[in-house]
Amino acid sequence: MNNKKEFEEQLSQLREKIKEVKQEKTKLKQHNEKLQDEIDSLWAMMDEMTRADIENWKHIAGELQTDTIIKALMVSKNKAEA
DSSP states (O other), X not given: OHHHHHHHHHHHHHXXXXXXXXXXXXXXXHHHHHHHHHHHHHHHHHHHHHHHHHHHHHHXXXXXXXXXXXXXXXXXXXXXXX
């Protein structure tokens, strides 16, 4: 009789522990989803910043190329005049 009572008590404790673990799992899943949303947002911002950097460098490179061409033309004009 005593063994049955102990068994029932242990079973009840295990069921309570399972319930707690399931609740914790639910909380962790929600937290994980929130963190995943934040990661996705950060990657989107990084992609946007990368695109902006590419455009900025493209603009700078274009200006440098134009400046180099102008200087080369000025040098060849000065040589032709000399």
